[in-house]
Amino acid sequence: xxxxxxxxxxxxxxxxxxxxxxxxxxxxxxxxxxxxxxxxxxxxxxxxxxxxxxxxxxxxxxx
Numbered sequence: 001x002x003x004x005x006x007x008x009x010x011x012x013x014x015x016x017x018x019x020x021x022x023x024x025x026x027x028x029x030x031x032x033x034x035x036x037x038x039x040x041x042x043x044x045x046x047x048x049x050x051x052x053x054x055x056x057x058x059x060x061x062x063x
Contacts, residue, residue, distance in 0.1 A: 018059040019052040 021027060026049065028040055 016056065016059075018054045018056070019049055020054050020058070022052065025049065025052050 019025065026042075026044055028042065033040070
């Protein structure tokens with residue numbers, strides 16, 4: 001028996017965390033990739049980027 005509650009996609013945002021992507025932040029920079037690399041991906045351990053954490057005021061420019 002179909003359940004109407006599952007007909008429409010839904011999600012709940014349970015939290016928001018932002019990070020400053022500055023010097024030292026682990027990142028891939030397109031201009032620094034060798035020719036021929038067309039698609040990459042990576043995973044970041046959140047514990048290692050904790051020093052780059054910022055709050056909502058920093059993310060959205062609110063005072």
